[in-house]
Amino acid sequence: MSERHPKSVDxxxxxxxxxxxxxxxxxxxxxxxxxxxxxxxxxxxxIEHLDTPGPVILAPVHRSNLDSVVVAxxxxxxxxxxxxxxxxLHPIFAWVNAALGAIPVRRGEVDRQxxxxxxxxxxxxxxxxxxxxxxxxxxxxxxxxxxxxxxLAHKTGAPIIPIxxxxxxxxxxxxxxGIRRVRCSVVVGEPIAAPEGRMSQPQRHAFSEEVSAExxxxxxxxxxxxxx
Numbered sequence: 649m650s651e652r653h654p655k656s657v658d659x660x661x662x663x664x665x666x667x668x669x670x671x672x673x674x675x676x677x678x679x680x681x682x683x684x685x686x687x688x689x690x691x692x693x694x695i696e697h698l699d700t701p702g703p704v705i706l707a708p709v710h711r712s713n714l715d716s717v718v719v720a721x722x723x724x725x726x727x728x729x730x731x732x733x734x735x736x737l738h739p740i741f742a743w744v745n746a747a748l749g750a751i752p753v754r755r756g757e758v759d760r761q762x763x764x765x766x767x768x769x770x771x772x773x774x775x776x777x778x779x780x781x782x783x784x785x786x787x788x789x790x791x792x793x794x795x796x797x798x799x800l801a802h803k804t805g806a807p808i809i810p811i812x813x814x815x816x817x818x819x820x821x822x823x824x825x826g827i828r829r830v831r832c833s834v835v836v837g838e839p840i841a842a843p844e845g846r847m848s849q850p851q852r853h854a855f856s857e858e859v860s861a862e863x864x865x866x867x868x869x870x871x872x873x874x875x876x
Contacts (some may be wrong), residue, residue, distance in 0.1 A: 688816075
């Protein structure tokens with residue numbers, strides 16, 4: 649894995665805070681809402697939960713590269729997200745991904761710099777997308793929830809909103825070069841409050857299991873709606 653410049657997380661945050669970064673985000677989101685969402689015939693259930701004020705962690709399932717785009721186009725607020733480090737290797741793509749809200753994070757290890765930055769961003773009142781399964785998966789079963797998601801919720805006091813997305817894997821599976829026109833559905837679950845006070849590792853694991861169960865429920869519902 650290539651070495652990341654230690655200031656790249658700070659650099660991404662500066663891009664997001666810039667006027668150019670903000671204009672780019674809303675312009676791209678607007679364009680995709682006019683093109684991609686109609687193409688995929690996206691329906692949304694529970695959208696009122698995305699109006700939750702203050703710091704919020706969105707926890708979608710991850711079956712396609714389309715997932716983050718669909719979630720960003722669905723939410724009314726500007727989103728931040730944790731993105732794999734490889735998205736930041738090329739200067740132009742790095743700026744684009746940073747402007748679209750991504751914070752680079754190393755895979756396969758605890759990236760303390762990225763997690764600390766995410767904690768600060770959320771605590772400051774942002775809505776951040778964190779894929780709780782980690783990397784992109786396949787199939788209709790939620791394959792566990794990493795404790796990093798619940799760790800951020802506990803540290804910031806932000807509720808976790810589970811989001812099921814049905815149809816995106818069929819629209820653009822791993823390795824696909826194009827986007828098939830299939831029906832997609834987004835189901836937004838009710839916010840899950842993070843426990844207060846100190847949490848032991850077993851308690852954090854139990855919280856992760858709770859989030860996993862709720863995520864499976866909205867995922868099942870989204871798959872059902874996409875198939876109708």
